[in-house]
Amino acid sequence: MKKNGTDFDAAVIGGGLGGLAAGALLARRGYKVFLAERNETVGGNASVVRRGGYSFERALHQVYGLGSPGTPSAALLKEIGVDRKVEFIKLPAFMEVVFPGLRFTFPADSGELEAALCRRFPAERAAIIRMLDQGRSLYQMDRLMKFGSWKDRLKDCANPAAELRHALNSAAMMRYFRSPFSDYCREHFRDPELTAILGGPWIYLGVPPSRASAMMMVAMMGAYTVEKTFYIRGGSSSLSEALADSITARGGTVRTCAPVRQILAGAGGAKGIMLEDGTRVDARCVVSNAPARLTFNGLLAPGSVPAPYLERLRSMTTSVSALHLLIGAELDLGRLDKPPVYATSCYAGLDHDENYRLTLKGGAGSFGLCFHSLADPSQAPRGCSSLAAITMAPWRGRAYWKKNRAAQADRLLGLAEGVLPGLRRKVREMEIFDPAAIEARTGVDSGAIYGWENNIGQTLFDRLPQAAPVRGLFLSGQWTCPGSGMTMAIQSGGTAARLAAEYMGPPEKKR
Ligand SMILES: Cc1cc2nc3c(=O)[nH]c(=O)nc-3n(C[C@H](O)[C@H](O)[C@H](O)COP(=O)(O)OP(=O)(O)OC[C@H]3O[C@@H](n4cnc5c(N)ncnc54)[C@H](O)[C@@H]3O)c2cc1C
Numbered sequence: 001m002k003k004n005g006t007d008f009d010a011a012v013i014g015g016g017l018g019g020l021a022a023g024a025l026l027a028r029r030g031y032k033v034f035l036a037e038r039n040e041t042v043g044g045n046a047s048v049v050r051r052g053g054y055s056f057e058r059a060l061h062q063v064y065g066l067g068s069p070g071t072p073s074a075a076l077l078k079e080i081g082v083d084r085k086v087e088f089i090k091l092p093a094f095m096e097v098v099f100p101g102l103r104f105t106f107p108a109d110s111g112e113l114e115a116a117l118c119r120r121f122p123a124e125r126a127a128i129i130r131m132l133d134q135g136r137s138l139y140q141m142d143r144l145m146k147f148g149s150w151k152d153r154l155k156d157c158a159n160p161a162a163e164l165r166h167a168l169n170s171a172a173m174m175r176y177f178r179s180p181f182s183d184y185c186r187e188h189f190r191d192p193e194l195t196a197i198l199g200g201p202w203i204y205l206g207v208p209p210s211r212a213s214a215m216m217m218v219a220m221m222g223a224y225t226v227e228k229t230f231y232i233r234g235g236s237s238s239l240s241e242a243l244a245d246s247i248t249a250r251g252g253t254v255r256t257c258a259p260v261r262q263i264l265a266g267a268g269g270a271k272g273i274m275l276e277d278g279t280r281v282d283a284r285c286v287v288s289n290a291p292a293r294l295t296f297n298g299l300l301a302p303g304s305v306p307a308p309y310l311e312r313l314r315s316m317t318t319s320v321s322a323l324h325l326l327i328g329a330e331l332d333l334g335r336l337d338k339p340p341v342y343a344t345s346c347y348a349g350l351d352h353d354e355n356y357r358l359t360l361k362g363g364a365g366s367f368g369l370c371f372h373s374l375a376d377p378s379q380a381p382r383g384c385s386s387l388a389a390i391t392m393a394p395w396r397g398r399a400y401w402k403k404n405r406a407a408q409a410d411r412l413l414g415l416a417e418g419v420l421p422g423l424r425r426k427v428r429e430m431e432i433f434d435p436a437a438i439e440a441r442t443g444v445d446s447g448a449i450y451g452w453e454n455n456i457g458q459t460l461f462d463r464l465p466q467a468a469p470v471r472g473l474f475l476s477g478q479w480t481c482p483g484s485g486m487t488m489a490i491q492s493g494g495t496a497a498r499l500a501a502e503y504m505g506p507p508e509k510k511r
């Protein structure tokens with residue numbers, strides 16, 4: 001035992017889903033874990049605020065894959081042992097996109113999506129089927145990761161013909177990895193309405209189709225419709241808390257209100273962390289789920305990180321932020337004549353570049369609504385609803401948001417009323433998460449909602465690898481490959497834990 005009574009295998013910085021998944025998998029595999037989270041609750045973005053009988057999500061609208069047995073993310077939750085402790089509620093549609101005079105619901109099923117698009121755009125049938133088939137092949141990010149070993153996969157898989165088709169499809173799509181989705185659409189589709197509909201999910205990446213990787217957009221459509229999308233019963237905190245509990249149940253420590261001040265690193269690499277209150281936690285390795293620039297420029301001593309790596313971090317761009325209104329309304333959505341689709345996104349026009357430009361200028365270019373209590377009525381008192389309205393927003397500084405948050409929130413509420421007339425009169429509780437509040441919660445400077453911007457050049461393999469350029473230091477979460485979003489943060493935590501376990505060797509049986 002060391003001076004402060006700390007002696008761990010792994011010290012994890014940050015209790016977002018990336019850190020929790022890494023810590024929980026290490027604990028499951030027999031390592032002793034210490035996880036430090038700066039906030040009073042774990043989860044980071046994956047957490048709820050409770051007020052007046054309503055439960056409000058800080059971020060979660062929907063996740064893909066976690067509730068579909070056999071997907072890489074569900075398999076990870078199963079290995080950790082939380083798959084039965086959390087209930088995932090399957091959503092019938094992954095989103096509705098609404099343009100002036102045009103709307104389309106994306107069913108959360110690949111076959112149904114194909115049928116719906118082909119019915120609507122029969123002249124584009126062949127290209128639609130090809131794109132969705134490519135999406136089905138690409139959807140499992142681990143397929144991409146293991147692309148080089150497809151010959152091995154063919155040897156032992158149950159359906160070699162399907163696997164070969166996936167491999168060939170993935171190979172065909174690789175050439176679109178660094179091409180914008182807008183170019184892909186121009187090459188394959190003629191109808192501008194179809195192109196606008198297919199581009200609608202850009203809001204889940206935070207960049208318009210002209211800046212998003214075509215491969216990523218097609219893979220995302222595959223992921224959402226093959227692995228399905230879910231809300232989490234009781235809110236995202238249920239998952240975060242279950243992961244934290246699985247660390248403590250296996251002898252680990254999860255400490256909240258415990259900001260980390262420093263990563264202890266010497267010639268031999270990372271060997272622990274120092275908390276703000278001076279507590280020293282010695283460990284054989286460190287996993288950081290904290291923002292990437294904070295990890296390397298703030299927590300490590302100057303000189304411990306190779307200059308080219310720091311230069312790479314400097315050259316990368318962080319994602320856009322958001323204005324997020326969490327609304328408790330005395331309105332029974334389920335009893336409306338035509339209840340809204342759980343996740344609805346509205347755009348000013350068919351041109352998503354223009355929608356994006358208008359949005360960042362503070363106009364009505366695009367905004368989304370998510371009706372949490374439609375999926376889980378326990379999120380609101382009986383007969384009432386918990387919902388969220390969101391629009392991308394640039395940073396603009398804390399002072400700007402302090403002065404303008406109420407007016408901007410009112411403007412967004414006005415847009416939401418376009419979808420739910422009379423909403424304003426029904427509002428009973430409201431939380432406003434502006435970029436400054438998002439920054440305060442996660443420690444991500446400028447309130448970036450997706451870590452690095454998901455532009456071409458910062459997607460998937462172009463994000464940071466889990467192995468950091470400091471021995472014994474591993475990264476987990478949205479700053480790393482495969483990318484942003486809760487499912488990917490969890491997968492990244494799994495990879496970080498596997499690398500950390502390899503680095504440490506088998507856990508000691510008895511301390
Ligand atoms: C408004 C909004 C809506 C979103 N909607 C969705 C959605 O519908 N579906 C989806 O899948 N994704 C969504 N996302 C994205 C998703 O929430 C994130 O990509 C994901 O949760 C990131 O997880 P993480 O573990 O990487 O980081 P975080 O959740 O940011 O966790 C990092 C943790 O590290 C802690 N930390 C930082 N510094 C320190 C320190 N020095 N010491 C100790 N702890 C520290 C932070 O407090 C935080 O808890 C949304 C995000 C936002 C903001």
